[in-house]
Amino acid sequence: MVTIKDIAQQANVSTTTVSRVLNNDQSFNVSEKTRNKVLEVARRLGYKTIVERYNKKHYRLALVYKSFIFNSHLDNDFHFSIRSGIDRVCLQYEIDSINVFNFTNMSASHIHGAIIQGNYTDEEITGIARSLDTDKILVIGRCPNDNKFDSVWFDTKKAIHSALDYLTGLGHRDIGYIGSIESPDLEFEDRRDQVFLRYMSKFPEFKSSRIYIGENGIKSGYKMMERAFHEGPLPSAFFIANDPNAIGALEFLKEQNISVPGMVSIVGFNDHSMARYTTPSLTTVHIPTEYMGQTAVQTIIERIEDVRSMCKKVLIPTQLMIRNSAERLQTKNR
Numbered sequence: 001m002v003t004i005k006d007i008a009q010q011a012n013v014s015t016t017t018v019s020r021v022l023n024n025d026q027s028f029n030v031s032e033k034t035r036n037k038v039l040e041v042a043r044r045l046g047y048k049t050i051v052e053r054y055n056k057k058h059y060r061l062a063l064v065y066k067s068f069i070f071n072s073h074l075d076n077d078f079h080f081s082i083r084s085g086i087d088r089v090c091l092q093y094e095i096d097s098i099n100v101f102n103f104t105n106m107s108a109s110h111i112h113g114a115i116i117q118g119n120y121t122d123e124e125i126t127g128i129a130r131s132l133d134t135d136k137i138l139v140i141g142r143c144p145n146d147n148k149f150d151s152v153w154f155d156t157k158k159a160i161h162s163a164l165d166y167l168t169g170l171g172h173r174d175i176g177y178i179g180s181i182e183s184p185d186l187e188f189e190d191r192r193d194q195v196f197l198r199y200m201s202k203f204p205e206f207k208s209s210r211i212y213i214g215e216n217g218i219k220s221g222y223k224m225m226e227r228a229f230h231e232g233p234l235p236s237a238f239f240i241a242n243d244p245n246a247i248g249a250l251e252f253l254k255e256q257n258i259s260v261p262g263m264v265s266i267v268g269f270n271d272h273s274m275a276r277y278t279t280p281s282l283t284t285v286h287i288p289t290e291y292m293g294q295t296a297v298q299t300i301i302e303r304i305e306d307v308r309s310m311c312k313k314v315l316i317p318t319q320l321m322i323r324n325s326a327e328r329l330q331t332k333n334r
Contacts, residue, residue, distance in 0.1 A: 002047040011041045022047075023298060059112035059304055060096040061297070064128055066118045067101060075217040075244045077272045078289055082117060082140060085293020095297070113300045115140060116149075122185045125149070136303040140296055142186060143313065150303060152296045152314045159285050159318040160195045163239050163267045166283075166320055171329035172237040172265060173205035178224045178249060179241030180216035192241040192269075210235055214245075221248025229256065236329050237265035243272035243284055250278055250325070265326035280324035287318050 004022070008015045013034060020028040021038040063086065069079040090097045098111070113136035116128060122144035129137055129149070143151035167175055177196045188194055193211055200206040209231075212224040221244060228234060229252070240246035246268035253260055260266055260280055268275060268284035275282040295314055302308055 002042075002045045004047075006045060007038065007041050007047060010045070011038050013038060018042075058094070058096065059301075060098060060110060061090065061300065062098050062100045062111045062114040062132060062134075064100045064114055064116045064118075064132075066120075069118050072217070074247075074274070077244070077274070078242070078270050078287070079117065081273070081289035082293040082296075085290035085295075086115065086117075086297055087293075088290070089294050089297040112136065113304045114138070115296050115300060117141070119183050121183060136300060138296055138300040138303075140292060142183070142190070144185070146313050147311060150299050150312050150314075152292050152299060152316065154287055154292075154316045154318050156190060156192065157195050159269070159287070160192060160239070160241075161199060162318065162320045163269065163285050164196070164199050166322070167237050167239065167265065167267055167326060168203070170237075170265065170326060172235075173203040174210075174235040174237070175200060175206065176210035176212070176228060176235040176238045177241070178212045178214075178221060178228070178238055178245050180220065180245060181213060196239060196241070207235070216242055216244060218244050218248035218251070221245030222252045223248075225249035225252040229258075234258070234264050237267070237326065239267050239269075241269050243268040243270045243275050243282065246282055246284070247272065247274060247278055250282070254279070261325055261327040262330070265329075267326050271321055275321070276323065278325075283323045283326045284321055285318050286321045288316055292316050 004015050004018045008018045011018065017030060017034065018038055021030060021035050022042060069076050070083070073080050086097070089095070100114070111132055111134045113134055114132050115138050116125060117140045119141070120128070125139060125144050138150040138152065140152050142153060143149050164175070177193055179192050182191050193213060197208060197211065210228065212228060214220040214224050221240065224245065225248065238249065240249055246266060250260060250266065253264060258264055266282065268282045271284045271286035275284050295316065299312055299314060302312070
């Protein structure tokens with residue numbers, strides 16, 4: 001059987017380059033010449049990717065999620081985009097995907113693998129795993145057991161630090177936080193507000209009282225910024241831990257004629273599909289959610305195909321998208 005190593009040797013590139021080209025990794029920077037060379041060698045040798053080999057076997061993939069995460073595209077763009085990536089790969093390779101809400105008859109469904117998406121507790125994920133007629137399970141999000149489940153997520157700490165490095169680099173030290181309630185099973189030090197608090201505690205100008213936690217969504221973001229406004233002078237900047245909250249916060253500030261970024265700078269998180277169209281356009285941390293969904297399908301197929309017996313944890317890189325909602329601190333405006 002032709003291997004990635006065989007292709008790498010004939011194309012005179014690394015095995016990593018071959019793997020990422022064949023998996024159509026959009027985050028991988030490689031010249032078109034190299035990409036085409038790898039693909040040409042793979043075709044000549046008759047190499048089949050895992051997904052291509054799977055396509056002939058017609059496996060069934062359970063997609064497990066709480067239905068409410070798809071109630072509103074505006075408030076849950078993050079999950080819609082992940083699902084778009086899942087659906088894209090399933091459609092491309094004719095993978096049968098089954099939406100799962102009721103687990104009572106899952107043992108009769110002949111499921112070969114499952115992807116769990118959403119804000120589930122550890123106990124819920126364990127219960128879901130027991131109800132499924134497969135041990136090939138991937139969690140999109142924080143994984144309760146890295147030795148039992150595959151997972152795809154991102155480095156929360158590194159992503160938040162990139163936003164705060166940017167704001168503090170612009171001179172901001174008095175920075176507020178707005179975010180939504182997180183899973184009760186999430187380790188305390190991994191919560192977004194706690195990552196923020198630990199980072200900011202080194203600045204004497206920082207006030208821990210300017211941390212606001214509410215629900216996810218535009219309305220909640222509006223209300224939390226309204227509360228911050230009525231509690232006294234606003235900080236010079238806010239890090240807002242999800243973009244729907246940030247969009248709501250921008251709406252409130254606009255109604256109060258508070259200039260963004262002239263009087264308050266805003267940096268969001270997720271890179272909502274509307275982030276570039278807000279006024280001003282939102283500087284935010286981009287999480288490649290559609291790619292996460294694609295990677296989830298490719299990763300679970302590896303387990304279904306028995307390419308590996310060990311579980312895999314994939315951390316997707318994030319990127320700060322600098323737009324127009326944050327600027328260097330202007331003392332005269334404070």
